[in-house]
Amino acid sequence: MLKKLTFAAAALALSATTSLAATEVTWWHAMGGELGKKLEEIAAKFNESQADYKVVPVYKGSYPETLTAAIAAFRANQQPAIVQVFEVGTGTMMAAKGAVYPVYKLMADQGESFDKSAYLAPVVGYYSDTEGNILSLPFNSSTPILYYNKDVFKKAGLDPEVSPKTWEEVEQFSKKIVSSGAAKCGFTSAWITWVQTENLSALHDQPFGTLDNGFGGLKTEFTFNGKVQVKHWGNLKKWQDEGLFKYGGPVGGDQAATMFYAQECAMTMNSSAGRAGVINNAKDFTPGFGPLPYYADEIKEPKNSIIGGATLWVLNGKDKDVYKGVAKFFSYLSKPDVQADWHQFTGYLPITNAAYELGKTQGYYAKNPGSDIAIEQITRGTPSANSKGVRFGNFTQVRTIVDEEFQGLLAGNKDAKQALDSAVSRGNKLLREFEAAN
């Protein structure tokens, strides 16, 4: 209640300053720290580039907080024009037909050119409706990769230039690292749900849910309690017991980064957007980068990984002028140089093919080895129905459930099969609930 009031107050304060000459376009986002500064710089540059519109970025906290804030504001009729929503919220936003102004429609209405084939295929696929219309503007998309500590690898007698390709190698390497005393633990992972469950399923071409992982519409059911997932969760538990794997905590797994920076764990798996943080925090060691490992006995050629990160959604109920500004700003954001700059600074994927090409011609990837791993991993092969992504309603809560079951597994209360079965059946209940409400 109090939060709602402060949102309203903040929104009022913002709208009070709209009497300036330029039309204001409010943009609520969830980028803190370095990323937030960079984002504000982009907005400032757009504002300087023309005089008719002024984009005002407002930091609203974490992804879930930003989404909730926008929804609360919408209900109070104080919504921002643009809101950054993480991929988990996509199902919620897509279902909110009356609240959202789809990007493809906005661009067409405002006469801005918008060619969806210019955007990376896996990113476009994720944010399109069943007819292939793109609903939100891709902005900061990422995919998980493997980070490792080259110095620890050397100490353990491993080749510091070679990252483990398969899970078998992760196990072998970790054993060597722990037994040689080079580090206390072999590997950890951020985002157990996203990296070790959703991406694991995609990489091994296993369905996460029915109806093309939820892309086909409502009435889906979760299926991530299959053989490969059970095997992997069982392995993680086994590796934890052997001291090779250490749990990094629920949701984003904040402690995974801490343990990696402190050189306690030799490897970690995290979003490609963690790259800037790794480079800044790896003061006493050289970090290495690699693609996510896979099980060689389960699949010969691993599929592409799936995306995370966020897109920009436009909310209904604003003046026509504002939408004109939003369209202009979106065109600006999609420019190759703007995108390439954002991508190279943050580690997020370049969302357009042109931005990727620009980085190549600039020699960025040659100068920064490992910076193209994420994009190569997400674009490799042809995406299958299982590796296009996952899109479900109430997915924030489903992820919480997966985290809880994983904790139950590690605490020894359940085995891998029981934990995943329970996550699936609890998740299905939430899917039914979502259908009933939408």
Add this chain to the structure above:
Amino acid sequence: MNTKKTTFNNRLLPYLLLAPQLFITLVFFIWPAGQAVKSSFEREDPFGLSTVFVGLLHYQRLFEDPNYLSALSRTAVFAVSVTALSMILGLAFAAAVDRLMRSGKIYTTLLVWPYAVAPVVAGVLWWFLFNSTTGLMPFFLEKIGIHWDHDLNGTQAMILIIIAAAWKQVSYNFLFFLAGLQSVPQSLMEAAAIDGSGPVKRFFTISLPLLSPTTFFLFIINVNYTMFDTFPIVDATTVGGPAQATTTLVYKVYQDGYLGLNLGSSSAQSVLLMMIVMVLTFVQFRYVERRVQY
């Protein structure tokens, strides 16, 4: 005896004098509570675009949900532990400071400090102290053979939020107990001392019974505190985990409603929570208050 009684000749004036208070209660309590009751019977999408009346469905679901039922018993454990711990400690500190002739003020100030700390900050503080990777406490606990990892060990996580929540409330209890102790008539204590009773006996036979109104008041306040005000502490220290081991009723309301956007179920939960606290308060006034001597 009638000298103190004021008679209003004007029939409207008493209502007028009460109006501001009534207005505030109506706007800030009755109206939101009514809204919660209303939305607990509805199913609504997050944006509020469509609303369907579903009757008691949310309540029925809750009582079928094993997670909700275990949150109930967990909350009981949490409430009893925090209330007992913070009241006993508050009383102990108050008794200690009350015996001080000098520097009592300094101790009072120091002991009241935690109350000024925002719950989230308190939570983060304890999270730092007990962080299994970087924290100070796990390091020492390891030395005496206790492996601390509240990210996976539910019991340890529960102990952690009990400590964090109690730590925050000790100051409040301390302040009231100290005020209570200082209003115990000095003559009674002196008379007892002359009769030969020691400080411990004096405390239990004179001070403690005289403190019973304070204790009763604090008891109700503390139970309410554990039921409603502790969610920032849970959020900052354990996020309700691991595997819901520290998800208390109020945290579940926050989680399902604010993060999960499941407004109907969250409203039903807050209505139930409100009813639980009302029943508790009623029981306290009905049965415990009889033992209170004013």
